[in-house]
Amino acid sequence: xxxxxxxxxxxxxxxxxVLEWLAKERPDVxxxxxxxxxxxxxxxxxxxxxxxxxxxxxxKAYGGVALFSRAKPEDVAFGLxxxxxxxxxxxxxxxxxxxxxxNTYVPQGKLADAPEFQYKLRWLARLRDFFARHYAPxxxxxxxxxxxxxxxxxxxxxxxxxxxxxxxxxxxRAALERIRQWGFVDVFRKHHPGEPGQYTYYDYRIRGxxxxxxxxxxxxxxxxxxxxxxxxxxxxxxxxxxxEKPSDHTVLVAVxxx
Numbered sequence: 285x286x287x288x289x290x291x292x293x294x295x296x297x298x299x300x301x302v303l304e305w306l307a308k309e310r311p312d313v314x315x316x317x318x319x320x321x322x323x324x325x326x327x328x329x330x331x332x333x334x335x336x337x338x339x340x341x342x343x344k345a346y347g348g349v350a351l352f353s354r355a356k357p358e359d360v361a362f363g364l365x366x367x368x369x370x371x372x373x374x375x376x377x378x379x380x381x382x383x384x385x386x387n388t389y390v391p392q393g394k395l396a397d398a399p400e401f402q403y404k405l406r407w408l409a410r411l412r413d414f415f416a417r418h419y420a421p422x423x424x425x426x427x428x429x430x431x432x433x434x435x436x437x438x439x440x441x442x443x444x445x446x447x448x449x450x451x452x453x454x455x456x457r458a459a460l461e462r463i464r465q466w467g468f469v470d471v472f473r474k475h476h477p478g479e480p481g482q483y484t485y486y487d488y489r490i491r492g493x494x495x496x497x498x499x500x501x502x503x504x505x506x507x508x509x510x511x512x513x514x515x516x517x518x519x520x521x522x523x524x525x526x527x528e529k530p531s532d533h534t535v536l537v538a539v540x541x542x
Contacts, residue, residue, distance in 0.1 A: 285381060285540045287313040289428040289503055290524065291389070291485075291533035295319040295350065299330045301527045305535060306334055309521075312354050313380050315387035317430045319348035326350070341372050349376040349387050349429070364410050366417075371407070377418075383511070383542065384419060388429040393450035401450050404432070408459035412466055421467020424542075425508045430533065432502055433460045435470070438480040439501035451502055469512035471505055471538045476518070484520055485533045494525055505538040514541045 288311045292298040295316065306314065314336075319326070322344045331338055335354065341362040342348030351357060357378040363370030376387045388411070393404035419425045433456045437443040446452045464470070476482055483499025490498050507515060518538040525534035 285313070285383065285542045286311040286537065287315070287385070287426060287428065287505060287540070288521075288535050288537045289315045289317070289387070289430070289505055290535045291317040291430040291503060291531060293318050293320070293531040293533065295348075296321055296325075296327055297529065298531055299327060301524050301530060303330070303334065304527070305521075305524055306331075306336065306352065309537070310354075311352075311537070313385060314352040315376070315385070315428045316350045316352070317348070317387070317389035318346075319350050320345055321348060339376065339378065341376060343373045347373045347389055349373065349389050351376055351378060351385070351387050353378075353380045355381050364407075364414055366410055366413060368410060374407075375411075375414075381542070383424055383426060383540075385426045385428065386415075388427070388431070390430065390432040392432045393453075393456065396448055396450055396453055401453070401456075404450065405455055405459050408433075408456070408463065412463045415463065415466055419508070421508050422510065423508065424511045426505065426511060426538075426540075427468060427507070428505045428536075430502060431460060431504050433457060434500050434502050435460060435464075438478065439483075441483070441498045441500070451500065464506070467508050468506040469509060469515075471507050471512055471515040472501075472518040472520070472536065474512060474515060474518065482520055484536050486525060488532050494522070503533055503536050505536055507538075507540070511540055511542070515539065516541050 340350035363372035
């Protein structure tokens with residue numbers, strides 16, 4: 285089972301990139317984030333002939349999540365369900381081929397001293413509770429998406445300079461680590477332990493960021509141990525980042541023997 289995650293930074297702007305990648309790689313599942321379109325304007329017609337089912341939850345000009353799957357997704361639901369702000373456009377959960385999958389676009393946080401950063405930390409804490417309520421670490425589960433956190437020093441191009449950035453801040457990393465300790469394995473790191481320079485995000489605003497390897501690894505595929513043991517490969521595909529009119533993120537892939 286081949287699964288992938290891709291922050292498209294506007295699905296309407298990235299239709300050719302997504303179509304080309306789906307046709308070339310034929311994943312079983314592609315989770316996307318930042319679709320930046322309200323549901324009524326999602327470009328379903330553009331993907332009608334791909335053979336993929338598509339489910340999504342968006343809002344105008346910001347955020348949003350979607351999932352493409354070759355098999356029909358089951359038990360589709362959106363958002364956190366703890367009585368707080370559901371943020372339906374940030375979390376999609378479903379079951380594909382019997383495997384539970386959660387696709388998230390974690391809040392970015394803006395600045396470390398901003399209210400949005402505290403919201404991000406609370407959101408990650410709520411997400412850990414969400415996993416504990418609905419799933420179990422000894423059962424199969426895949427969590428994918430733009431986590432907006434780089435977990436380790438090797439996951440950013442300059443850890444000293446970026447130490448207080450909201451996507452690499454000690455508090456954000458600690459919040460993500462608490463979720464990992466619930467029962468997840470970072471399957472990319474399973475196959476690339478300690479390997480620096482592996483990034484999924486290259487800022488448009490930094491000239492030559494891709495060529496200079498000035499990037500971040502903030503997009504992830506994590507799995508509970510029963511599935512992580514069956515992950516046979518994982519890699520970052522830079523092709524979409526090199527495409528014409530690319531997203532600032534690129535695709536992360538993982539393969540599971542299920």
